[in-house]
Amino acid sequence: MQNPIWTLSQVLLATGGRFLAGRTEAGFRRVCTDSRAVEPGDLFVALRGETFDGHAYLAQAVEKGAAGLLVETMPEKMPPVPVVLVADTLRALGDLAAYRRSLMPDLQVVAMTGSCGKTTVKEMIAAILEREYNVLKTKGNFNNLIGLPLSLLPVELHHDFAVLEMGMNQPGEIARLTEIADPDIACITNVQDAHLAGLSDINGVARAKGELFAGIKAWGKLVVNIDDKRVRGIARRCSQKKITFGRSPKADIRGLRLRSLGERGMAFTLKIGSNVGRVNIRGLGAHNVQNALAAAGMAHAAGVKFKDIVAGLESFAPFEKRLQVQKLSGGIRLVNDAYNANPSSVLAALDTLRQMDRTHKKVVILGDMLELGAQSVASHQDIGKQVARLGFDGLLVVGDFAETLVSAAWKAGMSKKKAMFFAKKEQITDWLRESIDAGFLRPGDWVLVKGSRGMRMETITHDLLEKQ
Numbered sequence: 001m002q003n004p005i006w007t008l009s010q011v012l013l014a015t016g017g018r019f020l021a022g023r024t025e026a027g028f029r030r031v032c033t034d035s036r037a038v039e040p041g042d043l044f045v046a047l048r049g050e051t052f053d054g055h056a057y058l059a060q061a062v063e064k065g066a067a068g069l070l071v072e073t074m075p076e077k078m079p080p081v082p083v084v085l086v087a088d089t090l091r092a093l094g095d096l097a098a099y100r101r102s103l104m105p106d107l108q109v110v111a112m113t114g115s116c117g118k119t120t121v122k123e124m125i126a127a128i129l130e131r132e133y134n135v136l137k138t139k140g141n142f143n144n145l146i147g148l149p150l151s152l153l154p155v156e157l158h159h160d161f162a163v164l165e166m167g168m169n170q171p172g173e174i175a176r177l178t179e180i181a182d183p184d185i186a187c188i189t190n191v192q193d194a195h196l197a198g199l200s201d202i203n204g205v206a207r208a209k210g211e212l213f214a215g216i217k218a219w220g221k222l223v224v225n226i227d228d229k230r231v232r233g234i235a236r237r238c239s240q241k242k243i244t245f246g247r248s249p250k251a252d253i254r255g256l257r258l259r260s261l262g263e264r265g266m267a268f269t270l271k272i273g274s275n276v277g278r279v280n281i282r283g284l285g286a287h288n289v290q291n292a293l294a295a296a297g298m299a300h301a302a303g304v305k306f307k308d309i310v311a312g313l314e315s316f317a318p319f320e321k322r323l324q325v326q327k328l329s330g331g332i333r334l335v336n337d338a339y340n341a342n343p344s345s346v347l348a349a350l351d352t353l354r355q356m357d358r359t360h361k362k363v364v365i366l367g368d369m370l371e372l373g374a375q376s377v378a379s380h381q382d383i384g385k386q387v388a389r390l391g392f393d394g395l396l397v398v399g400d401f402a403e404t405l406v407s408a409a410w411k412a413g414m415s416k417k418k419a420m421f422f423a424k425k426e427q428i429t430d431w432l433r434e435s436i437d438a439g440f441l442r443p444g445d446w447v448l449v450k451g452s453r454g455m456r457m458e459t460i461t462h463d464l465l466e467k468q
């Protein structure tokens with residue numbers, strides 16, 4: 001077992017917990033919340049979720065070698081390892097991460113929130129910083145009250161930067177994440193109508209995202225999307241140093257002369273003060289240039305040189321199911337954006353598809369955008385209208401709002417032969433297969449697939465993907 005990095009007294013100090021039983025000189029190697037993943041020497045934190053309760057797995061955790069347990073309720077049978085009792089284990093998990101962060105005074109924490117583009121910006125800024133520094137970053141999409149502490153807890157003295165994504169669906173969550181991470185550099189990528197269900201309206205989203213800037217220390221730096229009026233509004237109320245990015249000539253970090261490189265990504269001119277250079281990024285669509293500017297702004301705030309910012313952005317590699325171009329059988333080009341969807345990311349994806357070459361057919365396959373609350377019908381209607389307006393060769397939709405979306409497309413002039421809704425995803429797979437067989441879809445044609453995570457839209461193209 002590696003040396004413990006947590007002493008029991010630190011755990012008690014960080015969480016304000018009560019020591020129930022066990023050896024007082026105990027030490028822990030890691031903090032773990034998944035009993036299946038416990039390794040010898042870990043402190044197991046029993047979280048209570050909607051469908052699971054970590055307290056049911058205390059014995060399993062001990063069996064796997066847990067050296068201590070952090071709980072909300074007394075175990076029925078006292079285990080042979082130290083037990084710490086707290087009022088709220090989720091809160092305690094955050095407290096542990098905050099404590100660990102406080103032990104790293106030289107660490108620079110870089111944090112981003114926003115309606116879309118958080119993970120992309122996180123990967124871009126990490127790609128820039130990793131060239132010269134030791135970087136700890138959020139794994140995947142671990143951006144909530146569980147994921148952010150788990151991302152931050154492994155921080156070590158040798159890390160120069162921690163790059164952390166912050167997500168939310170309730171007011172107050174970003175404030176708490178900000179308190180835990182204590183960022184030095186913070187960015188709100190944009191404020192759009194995502195996750196409305198818990199937040200009533202877009203102003204509620206703006207207030208919730210604004211909690212990030214509001215929680216930054218006086219000497220911290222704010223990276224501001226100058227093209228987004230709600231982000232501008234949030235920044236206006238803050239007095240920390242600001243670095244702006246966007247298309248506006250007033251921005252400190254500007255992106256000019258955007259050009260699509262087709263499936264290879266985007267080219268643009270990056271301008272920071274008197275430094276100007278052409279950059280190719282492997283992300284598709286104009287919104288990814290915006291994401292690159294956000295990352296460049298954060299890197300600039302961290303003191304990274306212009307040439308390293310350019311080289312870092314060029315080394316960024318996009319990841320699965322986010323506007324990823326893949327080949328389907330029959331030589332069809334799939335733009336796989338099945339990872340998630342909200343109104344603005346669907347519009348960004350449609351715009352990206354529209355900008356692909358003009359010689360091939362373009363078909364749009366959509367699933368429901370979830371979590372939009374009272375805006376659901378209007379948002380789906382709006383997307384239907386936009387698809388019709390932009391003039392695609394096919395629109396196939398599945399989900400509870402499929403009929404709503406397609407009816408709006410019909411109303412906006414798209415023919416019933418081109419725009420269709422289906423009850424099941426398999427029907428769309430069958431349609432694709434038949435269209436390839438009948439020669440309606442030919443090599444080089446484009447198919448965009450997008451929907452909210454809960455729709456699991458990737459299953460539509462799963463059987464049609466060519467093994468690479």
Ligand code: ATP
Binds near residue numbers: 121167339344
């Ligand atoms: P999540 O809330 O699921 O964590 P996220 O904010 O981390 O999402 P990404 O994973 O980077 O966002 O991107 C998700 C999708 O949002 C992308 O596939 C793309 O379609 C869209 N998107 C990314 N950046 C932007 C942007 N700046 N503006 C609009 N849409 C964007």
Ligand code: MG
Binds near residue numbers: 165
């Ligand atoms: Mg994300």
